[in-house]
Amino acid sequence: MSVILIGGSPATGKTKVAKILGSKLSVEVVALGDFADESGCITAEDKARKTGIINEDCLVDALLDLTDDKSKRMVIEGHYIDLVPSSSVQWVFILRTHPEQLRTRLTERKYSKGKVTENVEAEVIGVCQMDALEAFGEERVFEIDTTEISAPDAVEIIEKIMKDGSSPHRIDWMAMLEEQGRLDEFLTD
Numbered sequence: 305m306s307v308i309l310i311g312g313s314p315a316t317g318k319t320k321v322a323k324i325l326g327s328k329l330s331v332e333v334v335a336l337g338d339f340a341d342e343s344g345c346i347t348a349e350d351k352a353r354k355t356g357i358i359n360e361d362c363l364v365d366a367l368l369d370l371t372d373d374k375s376k377r378m379v380i381e382g383h384y385i386d387l388v389p390s391s392s393v394q395w396v397f398i399l400r401t402h403p404e405q406l407r408t409r410l411t412e413r414k415y416s417k418g419k420v421t422e423n424v425e426a427e428v429i430g431v432c433q434m435d436a437l438e439a440f441g442e443e444r445v446f447e448i449d450t451t452e453i454s455a456p457d458a459v460e461i462i463e464k465i466m467k468d469g470s471s472p473h474r475i476d477w478m479a480m481l482e483e484q485g486r487l488d489e490f491l492t493d
């Protein structure tokens with residue numbers, strides 16, 4: 305088991321964090337979107353529609369080949385991390401960002417209104433967290449709140465967890481916002 309996965313909603317900092325972590329550990333960093341493209345798992349038609357449709361069977365096969373050498377360490381970041389073969393995975397870090405801050409970041413990135421709402425809702429619900437827990441189980445999945453910290457600081461937290469092995473704590477924006485009576489600001493019906 306050798307792969308370190310970095311997942312999370314768009315603009316939670318996956319790419320930045322993975323790059324810094326990879327260079328600190330001197331291991332290869334694989335961006336899943338690029339890897340899927342290079343592996344021929346995104347068709348020209350998908351690219352034109354820009355919807356990020358991926359041939360999952362194709363990507364699963366390519367990932368099996370990529371992670372075949374179990375002695376080789378690597379960092380893999382992106383969406384679809386739950387397609388990485390579980391037996392190769394050692395650590396899973398899900399980057400989380402408070403929905404309000406995530407909305408700001410996505411808006412700054414010029415996402416359409418619909419895309420912002422969709423991604424903010426997914427973060428409130430915890431879609432990436434739930435998918436990771438389902439694929440890899442409670443013990444390997446750690447959540448890092450990047451709302452108020454920089455990518456290098458997030459990497460320090462990750463390194464500390466890998467060194468000291470703490471027990472994972474769960475982030476639940478839904479419960480927090482509900483308690484504050486703010487859920488309506490972030491969820492459409």
Ligand SMILES: Nc1ncnc2c1ncn2[C@@H]1O[C@H](COP(=O)(O)OP(=O)(O)OP(=O)(O)O)[C@@H](O)[C@H]1O
Pocket residue numbers: 312313314315316317318319320321383409450451452453454455
């Ligand atoms: N910890 C952070 N603090 C402040 N802004 C951040 C942080 N992390 C990311 N951002 C902002 O979000 C943008 C996206 O960061 P990054 O590309 O690393 O995210 P990502 O999770 O890889 O997104 P995607 O899923 O779209 O690839 C950055 O350009 C930056 O403006």
Ligand SMILES: [Mg+2]
Pocket residue numbers: 318319320
């Ligand atoms: Mg990225």
